[in-house]
Amino acid sequence: MKGKLSFKILVFSLCLILVVSLSTACGGGGGTDDTATGAEIEFFSMYEQGEPHLEYFNEMAAGFEEETGIKVNITYSGRDILNNIKARILAEDPPDLVDQEFSELTAALLTSSDTELAMPLDDLLMDTEGPEGQAKMIDVFNETFMSPYNIDGHHYFFPYEMATAGIHYNKTLFSEKGLAEADNWTDFVALCEKLKADGIPPLALDGNINFYNAYYYTYFTLRVLGAGSFIKAAEDTTGAVWDDPGYLKAAELTYELSKSGKDFFQPGYEGSNFPAAQSDWAMGKSGMIFCGTWIPQETEELVDDEWEFGCFSFPGIEGGAGSATELESSLYGMAILEGCKNPEGAKEFLKYIAKKENAQKYTNITDLLSARTDIDPPANQADVTAMLDKATDFFLPYDGVLGDQPEWFANVFYPLDNKLIFGDITPEDFIKQIKQDSIDFWDKQQ
Numbered sequence: 001m002k003g004k005l006s007f008k009i010l011v012f013s014l015c016l017i018l019v020v021s022l023s024t025a026c027g028g029g030g031g032t033d034d035t036a037t038g039a040e041i042e043f044f045s046m047y048e049q050g051e052p053h054l055e056y057f058n059e060m061a062a063g064f065e066e067e068t069g070i071k072v073n074i075t076y077s078g079r080d081i082l083n084n085i086k087a088r089i090l091a092e093d094p095p096d097l098v099d100q101e102f103s104e105l106t107a108a109l110l111t112s113s114d115t116e117l118a119m120p121l122d123d124l125l126m127d128t129e130g131p132e133g134q135a136k137m138i139d140v141f142n143e144t145f146m147s148p149y150n151i152d153g154h155h156y157f158f159p160y161e162m163a164t165a166g167i168h169y170n171k172t173l174f175s176e177k178g179l180a181e182a183d184n185w186t187d188f189v190a191l192c193e194k195l196k197a198d199g200i201p202p203l204a205l206d207g208n209i210n211f212y213n214a215y216y217y218t219y220f221t222l223r224v225l226g227a228g229s230f231i232k233a234a235e236d237t238t239g240a241v242w243d244d245p246g247y248l249k250a251a252e253l254t255y256e257l258s259k260s261g262k263d264f265f266q267p268g269y270e271g272s273n274f275p276a277a278q279s280d281w282a283m284g285k286s287g288m289i290f291c292g293t294w295i296p297q298e299t300e301e302l303v304d305d306e307w308e309f310g311c312f313s314f315p316g317i318e319g320g321a322g323s324a325t326e327l328e329s330s331l332y333g334m335a336i337l338e339g340c341k342n343p344e345g346a347k348e349f350l351k352y353i354a355k356k357e358n359a360q361k362y363t364n365i366t367d368l369l370s371a372r373t374d375i376d377p378p379a380n381q382a383d384v385t386a387m388l389d390k391a392t393d394f395f396l397p398y399d400g401v402l403g404d405q406p407e408w409f410a411n412v413f414y415p416l417d418n419k420l421i422f423g424d425i426t427p428e429d430f431i432k433q434i435k436q437d438s439i440d441f442w443d444k445q446q
Contacts (some may be wrong), residue, residue, distance in 0.1 A: 040071045041345040042095040043334075044085060048078035056365045064352045070345050085337075089117065094337040096346040102149045102157050102331045103396060106403035109335055110151060118335040120154045124347050131355040140354060140372050145329045148396045158350045159333035159371035160362055165215065165397075166327075166387060167315075168281075168295050169288045171308040181312040183324045185223075185253070188315040192264045195287040201266035203257065204281035204289040205421075206274040210414045211398075213421045215290055216257065218398050219314045220250035226321035230399035234408050237442035242435040246321075251420060251427035253317070260423030270422040282307075290314065292330065296380035297367045311383040327387065329394035331371060412437045 043061075047053040054076060061072035077084045081098065085108075088094050094117075100108070109117040125138040134140055141159060149157060167181075174180070177198060182188035192202035206212060221230045225246040233241045241247075257264045266277060266286050275298070281289045282299035289295060296309045303309075316324040336346045352358065359372040367378045369385070377385045396402075401409050416434050419425040425433070 039069075039342055039345055040073055041097065041342045041349055042340075043072055043074045043097040043099075043346075043349075044077050044081060044088075044095045045074055045099050046077065046081045048076050052366045056362055059361065059365075060349075060353050060358060063358075064349055067352070068348060070348065072349060089337070089339070092339060094340050096340040096342050097334050097336060097349070099160075099332065099334045101397075102159070102333065103398070103400070103403040105157055105335050106149065106151070107406045109337075110156065111404050112406065115338075116156075117338055118156045119338055119343060120156055121158055121336065121347075122155055124158065124350065125155045128351070131351060137351070137354065140356075140359075140374070142371075142373050145394055146331065148329050148394055148400070149331065157331070157333050157335050158354075159331040160353060160359070161332040161366075162369050162371045162388075163293045163330040163332065164328045164384065164388065165219075165290065165292050165330070166311040166313055166384065167288050167290055169310045169312075170284065170303070171310040172306045173284065173287065174310065181310070182315050183313065185315050185317045189256075189262070192262070192287075196262075196264065201286040202264040202288060203266070204277040204286040205265045205269045206272045206277040207270040207418075207422065208273050210410075210418065212291070214398060214409075214414065214417050216421055217250055217254045217417050218401075219290075220253045220317070221247065222326070222395060222399060223314070223317040223322040223324075224249050224253075224320045227326060227393065227395040227399065229321075231401050231404065234401045234405050234413070234438070236438065239435040239439040242431055242438070248427055248431050249317075251430045254417075254420050255423065255427045255430075258421055258423030293381060293384045294368060296378075300367070300380060309380040309383070311387060313387055323392065325390055325392040327391045327394055328397055330397050333371065408438070408441055412441050 043057075045053070045057060047057070057074055061074055065071050075084075075095070081100070085094065085098055098105075105118065126136055128137045129135065130137050130140050132140075138146070138155075142162070145162060146155070146159065149155070177194070179191060179194060180187075182191045195202040218230055221233075225244070229246065233244075233247060236242070255261050259265065259270070266272070266280065269277065277286070278289055278291065278295065278299060279302055280286055282302035284304075293311070300309075313324045313327060316322065334346075334350060336343050336350075340346065353362075354372070356372065356374065359370045360375050362368070363370045363375050363378055367380065369375075369377055369381055398409065401413070412434065416425065416430055416437065420427070420430045
């Protein structure tokens with residue numbers, strides 16, 4: 001994945017570094033009020049050479065300087081961005097802006113530190129007029145989509161891209177095979193069995209990517225027990241929550257997909273190295289892929305002329321507390337760092353990129369969804385847009401565990417989840433082990 005994958009792999013380990021080393025180094029004070037013409041702001045970006053985001057942000061920087069006289073110095077730090085920011089904060093010289101996915105910003109700058117390393121942006125989002133005269137800046141975004149990222153009632157991040165996750169497929173293939181989308185688990189299993197009977201592996205998965213593997217158990221838990229259930233188990237210091245039969249049900253459903261169950265993934269998925277599986281999917285070698293809504297952008301150069309991107313929500317489980325109309329809320333955007341030199345100039349830049357014409361340019365250049373709700377989506381995101389329009393509620397990626405409990409997620413959940421989805425451990429043993437490992441983990445935190 002160009003824009004997200006390598007970053008997400010790195011972020012889990014780097015967040016753990018930040019837990020200890022950043023907590024005493026933010027410098028505080030909120031920076032200066034220097035926004036005079038000719039002032040500068042410094043922006044560290046997660047993107048790197050070869051990605052379309054560089055074209056967009058370079059254009060935004062040039063236009064902003066022409067309009068305001070404020071120069072934007074951009075460092076395209078790539079997927080090592082957290083290391084670079086850690087060093088700058090330790091030196092009490094943080095850049096003004098940094099961009100990442102909101103859950104990961106939360107983990108790195110807020111929940112993993114004793115001191116808030118990002119500035120609250122309530123004044124900008126709630127008390128500032130929108131770029132086209134809207135009563136509040138936040139009115140140009142989906143406030144419901146943003147609300148899961150509120151921390152103690154405050155907004156800390158400013159979005160430019162929205163994303164969610166779903167089951168992606170080729171509409172042309174489905175039409176040729178007489179297949180239909182499935183909104184419940186029974187129909188989804190039947191769909192997978194039809195693909196498999198036709199010699200097409202139903203699901204593609206690069207098994208070397210922990211967080212892609214983790215999608216399944218997380219979603220099953222939320223569909224069976226409802227939003228908030230996964231983080232409830234993750235944060236339970238006694239292990240008793242894992243005794244709820246819903247967690248075993250989620251494990252059974254995950255195991256059902258594995259090579260030891262119905263064997264719905266492509267052969268050798270447990271050893272598949274990214275991006276092999278998603279590339280094969282784009283070339284018609286598997287039927288579906290459960291992924292974030294960036295997957296069309298990443299694979300559009302691989303598909304043939306007959307391909308038409310389709311997407312539907314992860315199916316509901318009959319009798320479950322969750323629903324297929326409840327979707328993941330994933331936002332990419334910027335934080336202004338505490339102790340930076342020009343926070344007011346940074347806010348002006350955020351207002352500039354939020355203008356409708358500039359938000360539309362983001363979508364046009366990157367082929368991704370803008371965080372603004374009034375922007376024309378790219379053609380390959382038509383189904384995703386419809387899915388979002390029908391959503392009844394939103395939840396955080398991995399139910400908030402990534403942002404709030406990154407150490408538990410990486411050290412307790414990942415190893416056992418991989419064994420479960422690979423079919424190397426039974427659902428019963430998964431529950432037994434994750435309960436005990438969670439108890440041990442939390443005992444060590446005392």
